[in-house]
Amino acid sequence: MQYNNYLYGLPGYFTEEECNTLIEIANCNKIDEGKIGNISNNQEEGNKDDNIRSSSIVWFHGQMMPQSIEQKIHTAMNEALTTTGWNFDIAYRQAYQYTIYDAPETTKKDRGDFYTWHQDSSPDLDNNGQKRKLSFTLQLSHPDEYEGGYFQWLEPDRVFDRMSNSPIVDMTNSIKTLPHSVKDKGSIFFFPSFIHHQVTPVTRGQRKSFVGWCVGNQYV
Numbered sequence: 001m002q003y004n005n006y007l008y009g010l011p012g013y014f015t016e017e018e019c020n021t022l023i024e025i026a027n028c029n030k031i032d033e034g035k036i037g038n039i040s041n042n043q044e045e046g047n048k049d050d051n052i053r054s055s056s057i058v059w060f061h062g063q064m065m066p067q068s069i070e071q072k073i074h075t076a077m078n079e080a081l082t083t084t085g086w087n088f089d090i091a092y093r094q095a096y097q098y099t100i101y102d103a104p105e106t107t108k109k110d111r112g113d114f115y116t117w118h119q120d121s122s123p124d125l126d127n128n129g130q131k132r133k134l135s136f137t138l139q140l141s142h143p144d145e146y147e148g149g150y151f152q153w154l155e156p157d158r159v160f161d162r163m164s165n166s167p168i169v170d171m172t173n174s175i176k177t178l179p180h181s182v183k184d185k186g187s188i189f190f191f192p193s194f195i196h197h198q199v200t201p202v203t204r205g206q207r208k209s210f211v212g213w214c215v216g217n218q219y220v
Contacts, residue, residue, distance in 0.1 A: 001192070001219075006155050008080040009182035009189035018069055019140050019186050022210055026058040026098040033057070034099065034115070054113045060096040060210075073188070077134065077214060080190035088133040088192075089216040098140075101149050101199060101207040112148060112202035120213055121193035132193040134214035143183045146205035151178040151189075153197040 034055035035046030073093070081087055101113035121132045137151065155174050182189050191197065193213060 001194075002156070003084065003086065003192070005084050006153060006195055007176070007178075007189055007191045008084050009179065009187060010076055010079070011181050011187045012184055013076055013188045014069070014072065014138060014186040016186065018066075018072075019138075021066060022060075022069065022098065022138075023140055023208065025060070025064055029058050029064070031056050031058055031100075036118070050109075051116075052118070053115045054101075054107065054109065055115060056100040056102070056113075058098040060098060065096065073136070073138075073212065076188055077136070077190065080136075081134065084190075086134070086192065088214070090134065090214045091128075091130055091216045092214075094132075094213045094215060096210060096212045099209050099211060101146075101202045101209075103146070103148075103202045103204050103206065106206070113207075114149075114201040115199045117154070117196050117198045119194055119196055125218070126215065128215075130215050130217055132213045133216045133219075134190055135193045135195075136188055136190045136212050136214070138188045138210040139183060139185055140208035140210055141206065142185045143180070146202050146207045148201050148203035149207035150200045151197065152176060152200065153191060153195050156195070 033048055034053045034057045035048055036053055037046040077090070077093075081090070101115075103112040104110070107113060120135045125131050153176050154171065155176055178189065181187075199207075
């Protein structure tokens with residue numbers, strides 16, 4: 001599918017207090033390693049692969065989520081869907097995920113935490129016959145608290161315009177990086193779940209975020 005825009009951001013949409021509330025809740029719950037796979041049904045199960053993803057996470061369920069913040073996410077979601085013209089049919093939002101990306105001095109690894117190119121959606125349907133259609137990230141760190149950790153996405157409609165007679169496609173100009181205006185703490189941005197995206201390695205400090213997925217019926 002092709003759209004005029006593949007990302008919709010709301011700078012500073014959440015307050016410092018609201019962001020800190022989510023961090024405090026996460027700090028009181030079990031921290032796990034970020035995994036990959038099984039995103040259609042039991043999203044908390046998966047495989048550990050440090051070549052694809054390195055991060056720490058906390059799952060948010062039901063009563064863990066303050067209703068006021070839940071409602072703001074819902075309002076922001078509707079604004080994104082309407083303003084962009086995506087107009088996806090959304091039935092519900094899955095359990096949220098608080099995510100931490102640390103720099104090498106904390107991870108004790110060759111590089112900082114990251115999540116290389118992937119999609120949030122799957123060709124498989126969940127137990128309700130539905131799939132992820134819209135993803136979002138809420139920034140919980142100030143930009144000066146970390147370096148690296150860039151959110152990037154691939155805009156599919158420009159990839160093949162430069163193909164000509166060569167089977168090799170240069171993807172460089174199709175890779176977009178999150179604008180600085182949406183990196184501030186409290187900013188939230190939405191994108192279609194089928195878009196390939198990544199978080200580059202964090203080189204200093206710690207990047208905290210809160211991510212979620214909005215699910216609906218198959219595209220018609």
